[in-house]
Amino acid sequence: MGRGKYTAQEALETLPEPTPTCPVARVLGPRGQHLHEIAVLQSLTTPEINQRLNPTSSAWFTTLAQLPPKYRSVVWVKRGSFVLANLSEQFTDKVGGEIAQVLMAEQVKHLKQTGQWPDQYEAMWEQMMKGQAGATEVEVQSEESDDDPLMAGNPNRQYLGDDETTDDEDSDEE
Template sequence: MSQATKRKHVVKEVLCDFIRPTEKQQVVKVVGSPGNNLHEVVTAGGEQFLVSMPTKFRKNIWIKRGHFVIMDPIEEGDKVRGEISSILYREHIHHLQKLGVWPDGFNQQKEDDRRRGRTEAKEQGEEEEEEGDDSDLFVNTNRTNCHYSESEEDSDDDEEEEEEPDE
């Protein structure tokens, strides 16, 4: 199987398969990536540990901080205590919430994050958008937001410079 064909099947599996975690599997949230295909995760109860990414996902699927994954526990693991079995996107999370198997701890965290965001926005004097949730929009942090405004002093100086050559 070629690399492109393998990638196609892995991506299709991740995006299209709506799975339900088994009794041993656990839904966790990615909080960091120290490297070497390891990811630091936190459970709904607040416990933090490392999980490994299986070979089939490497260089095919990317996981960022804040994503949710389903992990299989590893009994002999001391620092690395699990392996990622599935990556959950928004549709998968909604599916698990409808089934009633989504951990309650993550629902509470999400509400707290929303409230914290609303409070910070009010403190900064920004208006809230009630029409839709824009939390998933990508913001390029590599570019600064510049706001240009012309002052009257700058425009007066330009006019004086233009008038001098006429005299």
Template structure:
């Protein structure tokens, strides 16, 4: 199998397969990258250890701090105690939450309380006097937010500066058109 074909199959496997942790596997959060394809991960209990990235993912899939992965424990290492089996993306996380296999300790950003309540995960919210008056308005806003397309999960290249374009063509073109109109009508322009 060529490298390109391998990359294609690995990417398809990571993005399209929806898996649940089986047996000794557990869901962990990546805390830091330690180099040499080792990542420091944290379990739902707060236990931290190193997990290795298998060769099939190396140079094909990138993991950043805060991502969630499914790991399987290995017995031969003292410091490296697990191997990454699956990298979880937004859709896979939603699937695991729907199945009820998501650890309660991990806060999932991007899911509203309404979605969690529908999935059987109750969240406690503190009463806030500022928001209690606007409950109807906030409910309408959350409905609109769920319907709109959210681009927050798109990749942002941090290696390039953000270029904001500002053009003031409307004001200058209106003034230029007035001057041309005056000259065509034969009006004298004071110089």
């Protein structure tokens, strides 16, 4: 049992607790070098963090969060997923925190049961779960169909066309 196994168990099985310095945030997208742009509700953080990261005083603020090295080969962060972001220390002027936990469905369910899931995220979570269910339905339908348009050709190869000419047509051209 190496470190990776324990890290995977920690990432998948722990039931996290959000705090004002480590609130629930939504991932807007990857920005490279293990950095992800996240959106955080101002009401979920402390006034010090709001002053440092949100000078405009809007309801939402965005910042970059770094994925720690121990999670880089264990979890993958998708656009639209939810994370716990540790915003207590700022790494650079652009990187405002670190991703403490990538929230899985069981962990979000636990947060809802304990009343710690923000109501503002409820519609986004439902939309994300519907999108995942829709993707699995499409996969099932494509397995049943023999006339799959996605399997019609390889887009990485040059299309030469169907050569349906016969010998008679070739001789007429001469």
